Amino acid sequence: MTGDHSRRPPAGWLPHPRLALLLAVLWLLLQNRFTVGGLLAGLVLGVVIAHATRSFWPQRPHMRACGKVFAYLLGVFRDILVANVAVARLILFRPAARLKPCWIVVPLDLEWPEAIAVFAGTITLTPGTVSCDLSADRRSLLVHCLDAPDPDAMVRVLKERYEVPLKEIFE
Known part of the structure; x- marks a missing residue:
């Protein structure tokens, strides 16, 4: 693009x-x-x-890999189920003082506004993370994490699990 x-x-x-x-x-x-x-x-x-x-x-948006949309949706659905269990365990069994909440900035490689919206929505749908703000230049996304002991690892996970497949789908 x-x-x-x-x-x-x-x-x-x-x-x-x-x-x-x-x-x-x-x-x-x-x-x-x-x-x-x-x-x-x-x-x-x-x-x-x-x-x-x-x-x-x-x-x-030009969706090059329509077949990958289904795989993406299945992966997101699986991640939502797994994250629900993980967040329930955190809330029920871990003292709040041991949680490591943090704000992370996810640099974006996506350019299509629709792809960025799907990326941000996917992050928000997954329990434990919330997309909060998109930079004015649409090059980074501010995300709040309920428990992220390693913020850099969380950025890598979000980019690998969601942004990379979205780039294949939209660009």
Whole structure:
């Protein structure tokens, strides 16, 4: 990526087909039952919302490795389960005085805003870590860790487990 985020929004009657389809599916899930009317309403809402928000999506991220998305999601789901158990153990069995909470700054190699948002969201979804701030130049992310005896190791883990696969997916 060259860093040029100033291109025009996608044109055409359906500028973001995946977004429209996702919104239609979410609409059907919210209805709690399938009807033809619900499907049509979801499709209309999806197209209308995709059109209404196209100026907020000046360019679509290029996802080179769609097959890796599934592997990434499985890895994140596994990490969330493992971290839930680890945080529960910390809270229930370790005195608070022995915790090593800290703030870490994670330097970013990601350039796509969508990839950075997924990275920050993944960190926040994983119990024990919270993404708190993105630097103005989008080159570093401030993260709070509940227990990180070695902050440098935590930075390496976050970059290896989440940022590297996201670079393969988005760039």
